[in-house]
Amino acid sequence: MGATTTCQVLLILIILHFLVSTAQNNDATYLRALKDGWQNTPPNWEDNPDPCSGWDGIRCTDSRITSITLASMGLTGTLSGDIGQLTELQILDLSYNRLSGSLTPRIGDLKKLTNLLLVGCGFSGPLPDTLGDLESLIFMSLNSNSFTGQIPPSIGNIKNLYWLDLADNRLTGSIPVSSGTTPGLDMLINAKHFHFGRNMLSGAIPERLFNSNMTLFHLLFENNQLSGTIPDTLGLVKSLEVVRLDRNFLTGNVPSNINNLTGVFEMFLSNNQLTGLVPNMTGLDVLNYLDLSNNTFDPSDIPSWFSTLPALTTLKMNNTNLVGQLPTALFNIPQLQNVDLSNNRINGTLDIGSSYSNQLQQVNLQNNQIADFTQRRQYNTEVILVENPICMESGTSGGFCSPPTNTGPSYLTQPNNCVRTPCSRDQVSSPNCRCAYPYTGDLFFRAPSFSYLGNAAIYEALRNEMVDSFRMSQLPVDSVSLGNPSRNLDDYLVINLQVFPSGDERFNRTGILGIGFSLSNQTFKPNDTFGTYFFIGENYDFLTGASRGQKSSNTGVIIGAVVGGCVLVALLILAGIYATRQKERVERTAHESSPFALWDANNGSGAVPQLKGTKAFSFEELSKYTNNFSELNNIGTGGYGMVYKGCLPNGQLVAIKRATRGSTQGGLEFKTEIELLSRVHHKNLVSLVGFCFDQGEQMLVYEYIVNGTVKDSLSGRSGIRLDWIRRLRIALGAAKGLQYLHVLADPPIIHRDVKTNNILLDERLVAKVADFGLSKSLGDSNRTHVTTQVKGTMGYMDPEYYMTQQLTEKSDVYSFGVVLLELITSRNPIEKGKYIVREVKQTMDKSKELYGLQDVLDPTIGFTTQLKGLETFVDLALQCVEETGDQRPTMSDVVKVIESIMELVGFNPNVESASNSASYNYASKGSEHPYTNDNLFAYSGDHFPTKLDPK
Incomplete structure (x- = not known):
């Protein structure tokens, strides 16, 4: 009976091994079939029969092909239906090549595909309806090809789609929206980017395209053939930041509720046939660029709201039937660069004033009815008044009566403190x-x-x-x-x-x-x-080792020999595989029941960690979730080790901080962080998903935070614009996180390293306090301090703690006060030998508006008229950084003051609204995230990953 059972087990194992090997070998076969349809493939594709053994542009997991990235390789040929057989494929990037033909319907078989990137190729023909079968797709970029036909309504089925770019093709027909039986683009409520410019789309923009559940950032329909009116429902999508409907055939009035789009930075409605009154855009306080040119609006006096747009850089209303005299206040907008109001009926006297924007480059009022020009001083701005009455009078002189020069400024990157030398040809x-x-x-x-x-x-x-x-x-x-x-x-x-x-x-x-x-x-x-x-x-023609080898004539013989050898070896070791797997199962069960069985309490990291319900991951699990810790999943590095992005089986994205193998540097921090985070849970604290202490590895598994650190946003590196309201929300969120640690955690916890690098921003810009490696528990709710070795970050450190080595909750309050000053100044705590606390104290004058801190404040925070409550905010910050702890407020007091400031500004401190950032960051829902490459974050020191770039 025993022999029979063993034979059955061996037979099952042989079958399973055969099926797995067949799938792996089939991947190689299908990729070779694709290769046969391409020219100029990488030379090393000829040298090795196994694509997973070093083929350029190919990445594999467990011998299954998961990524094909071949941008700018000079490929020619077509994309055959064999692509649909690579069922484990997650990333397909063939951008900037010279491929042609249609996009095969078999593309829809790639159920795990997350990134479909075919930018700037030569594909043509209709987009297959099977695109809607790509249920995992996050990033679809098919722009700059020659696709024709209609937009497939089935795309509306891709519920996690974040980026949809079909621009610069030859697409025709109407914009698809859902009905009772068919899907449509209105179903893409998680999408942030609709890019459809430079096509031939026609018909009206459907009312049903927009709804209040959508979270779009960019709506780009420029240069199509759309007609009809702009639907009122556009005003429901309050997350919008860029609207481009220019260069179409739109008619009728601009809907009045467009004024609800208070987060819009750029608005292009030019070159249409819009009528009615010039729309009122008083509420668009962050609007940078407005172009309403070449429409047939009713004759209208100069709108008063022109002068009330504080962030405006560009105003273009050429040929829009404007009448009247321009207000001088228009030219005082601080960032104003260009005004084009040519071909209107503006009259009276032009007065730019003496305090106009120092960024103003051009004022084009060509072909109006201006009779006089008050010049208060020598202007550096190009003023164009040609074809106005003032330039038709005899004896009139001055450059303002000349046409525009049309010779734009040039720019070329200059050498970095060196002298350029002549280079050889092509260099x-x-x-x-x-x-x-x-x-x-x-x-x-x-x-x-x-x-x-x-x-x-x-x-x-x-x-x-x-x-x-x-x-x-x-x-x-x-x-x-x-x-x-x-x-x-x-x-x-x-x-x-x-x-x-x-x-x-x-x-x-x-x-x-x-x-x-x-x-x-x-x-x-x-x-x-x-x-x-x-x-x-462009194609890169200067590759190292670019010469192409010859195809091997005995490839089939080699493959046959390899396959035969593998079968023989497999038969010899299959019996051992079963026993090995049984052993691994036993070891895994033991690890799950006692993950710290091998913890060395004598290595300086203390006793075995005591946890509450935190998941213990095995090394094999985390290796699987990160594609074997591949470079593609590496999102940063630092003194502690590497950080990787992973995806759990339930779809949750995580950031995995992996200590350098064999290093004890992070042992104590590892223990501290998992012990503390396993028992604290608050929306303003970064969540610990789990940990790994297995095979000599120490790893921490966190929730994935998409928008990086407050430090990066203040420095401009993240691309997220922080106005006054956002900064208040960040301050309040971080304060509530620290309040929870001080008051509600049992026993209380002192963070000990509060700084802007340790406050992260999620998809809604909600602040989350992170990095508890230096944190200390009071151990007893009745204790007031812990005597401990001084640790922290210079510039944020409590001087009382530094002198006495007595750590208290008020030490966190001091650090938070420095964070508050950093929030309003965007300066480092210590910069060029100057300490931010001292600088603010020496500069402020309470008898002046905003305490006279205008020269210290971050200019991107907003305008002085909008900074309600700033004085109270500064008072709070300076109370937090008092010399002794008994003079500082508690974090509960801090929370109350910030809440009162938000109420003064007119915002409910208990309501968190979605971000209107222009950084093109993905607002995730559960497991979703915009990108799968994932070098979006930098790892600094022992800190959690922080976003580089990008919106």
């Missing part, structure tokens, strides 16, 4: 004056918030962000050069990009694949100033 001198072969292409920014193209500072900031992003993604990039900014006919900002290699004069194939994927997958997120973009890369 280019980098910003670091090294001759190399750069990877080049064009960045197209669809809705930048500025119009003046000559400001070198904004391009330098963009360039630095790109270099940091590439390096954080561990790409071999030495430097980046930007040049030739211009506006194209669609009002896109186009900038030429050159990326230079690090350590060599040319990139290898892996480097190009990484950079191409970073740009096609939107891993790099520019700041708010530039907004959303797409990239069209």
Whole structure:
């Protein structure tokens, strides 16, 4: 009986092994079939019969192909239906190649596909309806091809879709919305990006396209053939930040509830046939760019709300039937750069005033009825009054009577404190004056918030962000050069990009694949100033080792020998596999019941951790959830070790902090953090999902926080704009998290490292206190302090604790006071030898408005008229940083004061609204997240991952 059972087990194991091996071998077979339809595939695809053994652009998990990334490889050919057989595929990026033909309906068989990136290829024909079967898809970028036909309504079935870009194709027909039996785009309530510009879509924009459940950031329908009116339902989507409906055939009145879109930064309604009164946009306080030009509005006096848009950089209302005299106050808007009101009936005297915006570059009033111009001083601004009565009088002189120059400013990245030397043919001198072969292409920014193209500072900031992003993604990039900014006919900002290699004069194939994927997958997120973009890369002809090898004539023989050998070996070891798996099952059960059986209490980390209900993961589980800790899942690094993104079986995304193997550096912090976070649960504290103490590994598994740290947002690195209200909400959320630790945790907990790097922002910009590696428990609710070795971060550290080594809850209060000052100044606590607390105290004057702190405040916080309660906020911060703890408020007191400030401003402190950030960040619902590459976060020190870039 025993022998029979063993034979049965062996037979089952042989069958299972055969099925698994068949699936793995089939993946290789189907990829080779795809390869046969392509030319210019990477040379090492010829050298090895197994795609999972080092083929460029191919990534595998357990010998199943999960990622194909081949951007800018010069591929030609078609995408055959064999792609549908790669059922484990998650990422497909063939962008910037010269592929052609239609998109196979078999694409819909890829049920696990999350990223479909086919940007700038030559695909044509209709989009297959099977796109709607991609149930896991998050990122669909099919722009800049030649697709025709209608938008498949089935796309509405992709419930987790975040990014939908079908722009710059030849799509026709109407915009699909759902009915009782068919899906439509209105069902994509989690989508943040609708990009449909530069197509031939027609018909009316359906009323049902928009609803209050949608969370769209970008609505881009520019340059189509849409007709009818702008639906009133547009005003229901209050999350909108960019609206582009320009260059269509829209008619009728602009709906009045467009004034509800208070988070909109850019609004383009130009070049339509809109009628009625000029819309009232008084409520759009963050509006940067407004273009209503070339519409047939009713003759209207100059709207008074022109002068009330505090963030406006660009006002374009050419040919809109404006009548009357321009108010001088218009030109006092602090960030105003460009005013184009040409071809109207503006009359009277033009007076720009003496305190106009120092950023103002051009005022175009060509072809109006202006009779006089009051010039109070020499202007640096280009004023254009040609074809006005003032320029028709005899003897009139002055440059303002000349047509626009139309010679825009130029920009090119300058050398970094070095002298460029001549380079050989095809080589280019980098910003670091090294001759190399750069990877080049064009960045197209669809809705930048500025119009003046000559400001070198904004391009330098963009360039630095790109270099940091590439390096954080561990790409071999030495430097980046930007040049030739211009506006194209669609009002896109186009900038030429050159990326230079690090350590060599040319990139290898892996480097190009990484950079191409970073740009096609939107891993790099520019700041708010530039907004959303797409990239069209050029083929890179200078690859290291680019020569192509010959196909092996005996590939079949090799494959046959390998397969035969594998079968023989498998038969010899299958009996051992069963016994091994039984042993592993026993060990796994033992680990789950006692995960700290191997804990060494003598290594300086203390006694065995005492946990409450926290899940213990095995090393094998976390390895599986992170694709074997692949580079693709690596989202940062630091002194503690590496941080990886993982996806649990229930779909939850997690961030896994993995200590350097064998290191005891983080042992005590590991124990502290899992013990504390296993027993505290609050919406303003980062949640610990679980841990791993297995096979010599120490790992912490956190919830995945999408918007990084407050520090990154204050510095501008995250691309999230923090106005006064958002900063108040962040302060309140962090204060409530600390209040919970001090008051409701049993026993109370002192964080000991409160700082803006340890306050994270989720998808709704809700603040969450993180990093409890240095935290201390009072141990007894009656204790007032803990005597302990001084630890923390300079600049935030309580001086009383530093002197006495007595740690109290008021030590956290002091650190939080520094955070409050950092929130309003965006300055580091210690910067160029100056301490923020001292600087604020020395600058403030309570007899003046805003305590006279205008020169210290972060200029992006808002305008002085909007900063209600700032004085109370400053008073609170300075009370928190009093020299001794007994003079400082408790965190409960702090919460009450911030709540009172929010009520003064007119916001309910108990209601948290969704973010209106322009950073293109994904607002996750449960397990959703916009990107699967996932070098979006940087890891600093022992701290939780923080977002680089990007919106």
